Amino acid sequence: MIAGAVAQLRVNHLRLRPGVRHLGWALAAVAAVVVVASRLLLALDPYVRLRHPGPPVWLSVTGDVAGPVFGVVTISVIGAVVITREPASRLGWALLGTALAAALTLLCEEYAIQGLVAAPGSLPLAEPAAWTQRWSFDLLLLGLVLGLLLFPDGRLSGRGARLTVWLAVAATVLAIANSFADPALLQTSVRDEGYPLPVTMPTALWRPSSMVAQWLGRPGFWAQVLLLPLASVGLLLRLRGAAGEQQRQIKWVAYAGAFVAIGWLLSYIDELPSFLHDEIPAEPLEEWSDLLWTFGVTVAVPVAAAFAVLRYRLYEIDRVVNRTVLVGGLAVFITGVYVTVVVGVGSAVGGFGPLLSLMAAAIAAVGFAPVRSRLQLLANRLVYGPRATPYEVLTDFAERLGEHADPGVLPMMARLVAEGLGANRAQVWLRVGPTLRLAAAWPPETGGQTAVPISGEELPRRLNGGRVLSVRDQNQLLGALEISKDAGDRLTRHESRLLEDLARQAALILRTLRLIEELRTSRERIVSAHDEERRRLERDLHDGAQQRLLTSLVGLSMVESDMEAGRSEAARRSLADASQQLSQGLADLRDLARGIHPAIVTDSGLPAAIESLVELSHVTVALDVRVPGRLPAAVETTAYFLISEALANVAKHAAAPSARVCARVEGTCLLIEVADDGVGGADPARGSGLRGLEDRLAALGGTLRINSPSLGGTRLEARLPCE
Amino acid sequence: MRVILADDSVLFREGLARVLEEDRFEVVGQAAAPEELFEVAATAGADVAIVDIRMPPTHTLEGLEAAVAIRSRWPGLGVLLLSGYIETQHVMRLISNGGRGVGYLLKDRVSDLGNFRAAVRSVGNGGSVVDPEVIARLVGRNQGRDGLSELTDRERVVLGLMAQGRSNLAISERLGMSHKTVETHVHSIFGKLELEPAQDDHRRVLAVLSYLRQ
Secondary structure (H helix, E strand, C coil): CHHHHHHHHHHHHHHHHHHHHHHHHHHHHHHHHHHHHHHHHHHHCCHHHHHCCCCCHHHHHHHHHHHHHHHHHHHHHHHHHHHHHCCCCHHHHHHHHHHHHHHHHHHHHHHHHHHHHHCCCCCCCHHHHHHHHHHHHHHHHHHHHHHHHHCCCCCCCHHHHHHHHHHHHHHHHHHHHHHHHCCCCCECCCHHHCCECCCCCHHHHCHHHHHHHHHHHHHHHHHHHHHHHHHHHHHHHHHHHCCHHHHHHHHHHHHHHHHHHHHHHHHHHHHHHHHHHCCCCCCCCHHHHHHHHHHHHHHHHHHHHHHHHHCCCHHHHHHHHHHHHHHHHHHHHHHHHHHHHHHHHHHHHCCCHHHHHHHHHHHHHHHHHHHHHHHHHHHHHHHHCHHHCHHHHHHHHHHHHHCCCCCCHHHHHHHHHHHHHCCCEEEEEEEECCEEEEEEEECCCCCCCCEEECCCCCCCCCCCCCEEEEEEECCEEEEEEEEECCCCCCCCHHHHHHHHHHHHHHHHHHHHHHHHHHHHHHHHHHHHHHHHHHHHHHHHHHHHHHHHHHHHHHHHHHHHHHHHCCCHHHHHHHHHHHHHHHHHHHHHHHHHHHHHCCHHHHHHCHHHHHHHHHHHCCCEEEEEEECCCCCCHHHHHHHHHHHHHHHHHHHHHHCCCEEEEEEEEECCEEEEEEEECCCCCCCCCCCHHHHHHHHHHHHCCCEEEEECCCCCCEEEEEEEECC | CEEEEECCCHHHHHHHHHHHHCCCCEEEEEECCHHHHHHHHHHCCCCEEEEECCCCCCCCCHHHHHHHHHHHHCCCCEEEEEECCCCHHHHHHHHHCCCCCEEEEEHHHHHCHHHHHHHHHHHHCCCEEECHHHHHHHHHHCCCCHHHHCCCHHHHHHHHHHHCCCCHHHHHHHHCCCHHHHHHHHHHHHHHCCCCCCCCHHHHHHHHHHHHHC
16 A cells, blocks of 8 residues: 555656646746846836937847846746756756846836836836835845856755855845835846835835844845855855866856956946045946946856756867957957057157057067967966976976886876876877887777877878877887867967977887887797797607607617527618617707707807808808907807808708808907898798897897898898907 | 508608517508598508607697597597607596597507507507506505505505506416406405496596596
């Protein structure tokens, strides 16, 4: 039964949802109708024209008609969208409530002006409308505070936020209570900074009320003044802790809020002289502050909230802020120069208008480039964080990567590059043989290609579609850095230079990694060559000497059985066979021993050993050996094997009629040269023999050069340090 | 008895052929590689194939693979595997898939003409031959194991010969004791090692080797 009830509850809950959604959209429609109605009333009102002799018509139309309609409709639609998506989220209701309160305020205000001022007595209930606009404005402020606190996920974060909510509710209650007690004439809330309406609150005539107003008025006023900035600061604080999508959502709103804040600040700067000198302010910035404020409240904030809630172009915000700071800063700079020179200097010297304009233009032109780059730095810092100055990025890069040269350093490199250049994605490519391999990426899970073939030392034209810079040591391609930014956001000159510097820095690390990699593979080769050598020895022993010994053993048994049977002729033949097998076995063992370690080298030195090699070779070899005295044992042995392998190759592959072997000591080095006039085209990458010799030489700090053109002839030059 | 020789060294094959032909064996085919061995095995109608464990192409275990293949394809054809070195896994691999007539000897045993010929004959007749070295190693590895440590010295010797594939009769001749005594020893050994008594020589080898390999 209980389960049934619960199920029923669930069903009710589910049934409730569409209703809630419909309610959201219905209220949004109400807000839209109300705000449009209010603007119709405004248009009827000849008073608008009278009251606005100053600003151009387009500004009043935008600010007073288009702006409010746009703002209210946008916010209410977003509220309805949020309610539809998450009926439980309080953010949707806060937004919708704000929109409704705004619409109500606008309508009541116009209604009261129409009914009380423009055409007194023409409309019924004009007086209650005047009261209502007073209260609904308080509710509008409350809605704004709640919206800011609940943005973007509909949750209150922390005790501060909850406290702010209570404060806002208390302040609103206080303000509404105060309105009843205030004996002063009512004013419009939104339009024209409180134009007086010729009515008071009905209760204001009570005697104690003026006292109450004195008590409640001030704190209520200050609470309302301070709560909105407080909620904004809370939003900014959350921006610091947020990440990813939420961070971008908050950024959008904070960005739009900045217009409102700047407009607000300008209006205070404007009024500053009146505070200081107690005179009627000239308010030269009034139009600007009005424009910024109106634009901010009616367009920027609703649009930003829409982008944030709908997640449309969410990630463009960084670029938008970056560009705004740049463009706005430049505008301020140019205006500042112009105003200073033309107005400031002009008023001091009097006249010279055109000349001063020219001067201002010249100064602005000269200052433009440096100011622009500074501003770009500032904008980068603001958007991408403190690591954006090239010097810092480079130092950080060097410090954090300089001492580590293991492959684990590459992801960090990718990350530093991405953060340093404000890129969405950075990839580090490492050259391994004839391919460029994706060694690391930031963020780690980026798709795209992971290996691209290269030809020579050339960088492939395309990797994963980003900007690619090769990392080189001398002219050798070590790898590449690739970064990708938002579409349309190209690298600035500074960033390009920074990328080049980073690539140079990366070269140090990639070169070390490459050396480590080479060392590792060479060690692997040495170990496997060692194994291969032992296998060869085992096979030689088994197939050669062991087999012969066994056969001669069988032969000897036969001798025994022949002799027992009295077959002396057969016995002698068996004996001869066995002894021949034995001496062959001995010869095999001798060859094998020489392959393991040439005794002649240790016994008689390199020249004698080379001579014996030449005697055993099937090719005619010219000798030129000038090696006085003895060299270190490792050098002698390596030289011996080098010549042995080279001569074996000549016999096996070169099809050469003759060869030449030179060995001489030059300074502290032993130089060895083996040349033939055979077919050429020898490639050390193909044969394990030469590769093994190369490793062996490298182990002694020596080098091997092979020149084997396909036209013919092979020349092998080795240099071995003898100390 | 008809014999096939498989070894990649002609010299060795020739030597072996002489050794066997001397004693009324008939060498009906020679092979240097596994494929040749299969061809000869299919056509020559031999009783036993003597196979070197190393054969082309890699000279590692081709002979063993070939021997295993022969045992499953021609169960009537005995296989005597010769190896330059002893690995107990080899013999288990060779012996474990049942069948009759199988042997595994160190290549050096060839020079002991009498015993070698006897081994070839035994395998040709369906018996089992295991190199004493294999048994020595297995017994050595099992030193101190409960069942083995209970065996008397005499029983140990009998166990060794039994594992090599000798029949009770051969053991009694070899050790100069009566057939009855050998039977008693064998019975006692099986009891102590807790093995099922097996009359068949081949099964007996298998049982003992399996016991030692455990």
